[in-house]
Amino acid sequence: MTLVDEKKIQRMEYEIAKLNLRDKTSDWRKIENEVFTRDLMLALYKLMNDGYFDTLDYPISTGKEGNVFKASGKKHGNVAVKIYRIGNANFNRIGEYIKGDRRFRYVGKDRKKIIFTWAQKEFRNLRIMFDAGVRVPEPLEFLDNIVVMKFVGTDSAPAPMIKDVVVENPEKTYKDVVRMYKLILKSGLVHGDMSEFNMLYFRKKAYIIDVGQAVTKEHPRFFELLRRDVLNIARYFGKLGVEVDENQLLNEMLEVLKK
Numbered sequence: 001m002t003l004v005d006e007k008k009i010q011r012m013e014y015e016i017a018k019l020n021l022r023d024k025t026s027d028w029r030k031i032e033n034e035v036f037t038r039d040l041m042l043a044l045y046k047l048m049n050d051g052y053f054d055t056l057d058y059p060i061s062t063g064k065e066g067n068v069f070k071a072s073g074k075k076h077g078n079v080a081v082k083i084y085r086i087g088n089a090n091f092n093r094i095g096e097y098i099k100g101d102r103r104f105r106y107v108g109k110d111r112k113k114i115i116f117t118w119a120q121k122e123f124r125n126l127r128i129m130f131d132a133g134v135r136v137p138e139p140l141e142f143l144d145n146i147v148v149m150k151f152v153g154t155d156s157a158p159a160p161m162i163k164d165v166v167v168e169n170p171e172k173t174y175k176d177v178v179r180m181y182k183l184i185l186k187s188g189l190v191h192g193d194m195s196e197f198n199m200l201y202f203r204k205k206a207y208i209i210d211v212g213q214a215v216t217k218e219h220p221r222f223f224e225l226l227r228r229d230v231l232n233i234a235r236y237f238g239k240l241g242v243e244v245d246e247n248q249l250l251n252e253m254l255e256v257l258k259k
């Protein structure tokens with residue numbers, strides 16, 4: 001470790017200290033030790049130095065596969081920094097979604113490399129969907145196990161998951177989600193984990209997130225994932241009182257693929 005690296009680590013330790021993870025649950029303490037390795041701190045430093053954010057603000061979420069933090073800076077305003085955990089990732093699940101996808105077939109067995117590929121995969125999926133006009137957070141950069149994207153929410157709080165709010169006009173939101181899902185299909189992808197847990201609700205609009213597992217058409221599970229996504233959309237909006245025929249919706253989606 002060079003003196004320059006030491007300085008960078010010190011700088012990042014200051015940023016991490018500000019997150020106040022120690023004051024939270026013991027989970028966070030554990031995560032702080034597991035997640036913020038020296039390599040990660042150097043990668044975060046590089047992202048800061050490249051202007052993607054100037055300060056880490058607060059943790060948003062700790063999930064099975066990663067952690068999401070809010071960060072902010074002069075150049076991009078509020079951003080979300082998603083960090084995939086290398087230590088205890090579910091490599092079987094991840095490997096399956098990578099191997100069948102032509103873009104990433106040859107990923108090897110190195111755990112670190114697999115996770116780095118996974119972060120790159122989420123970034124590229126976001127890019128494709130964003131460019132196709134789907135309301136997803138705009139991707140900004142990826143590096144190692146980190147994805148930086150635009151933040152959905154206000155300065156003081158991230159947008160809630162759609163499952164935790166009262167949707168003002170379920171019918172309209174349903175149509176909008178179906179429209180977005182069709183754009184995903186037209187761009188050659190299937191989301192693969194669509195549900196009310198992976199949609200945020202912000203300024204009365206649904207945002208689709210968590211697209212790491214989205215795969216291309218030749219993936220052996222493409223149609224199975226499409227079916228599951230469609231059923232999840234139908235079930236959720238059905239619960240909100242929207243009249244949804246899941247078979248008809250599935251057929252509509254299949255029609256999109258024929259075009």
Ligand SMILES: Nc1ncnc2c1ncn2[C@@H]1O[C@H](COP(=O)(O)OP(=O)(O)O)[C@@H](O)[C@H]1O
Pocket residue numbers: 060061062063064065066067068080082137149150151152153158159160161197198209210211
């Ligand atoms: N761009 C974003 N803006 C605001 N909050 C976000 C953003 N991306 C993720 N989050 C928050 O982090 C949580 C977890 O993100 P997600 O991508 O679903 O990862 P996972 O479910 O794999 O942990 C989301 O439910 C949401 O609360």
Ligand SMILES: [Mg+2]
Pocket residue numbers: 197198210
């Ligand atoms: Mg999620």
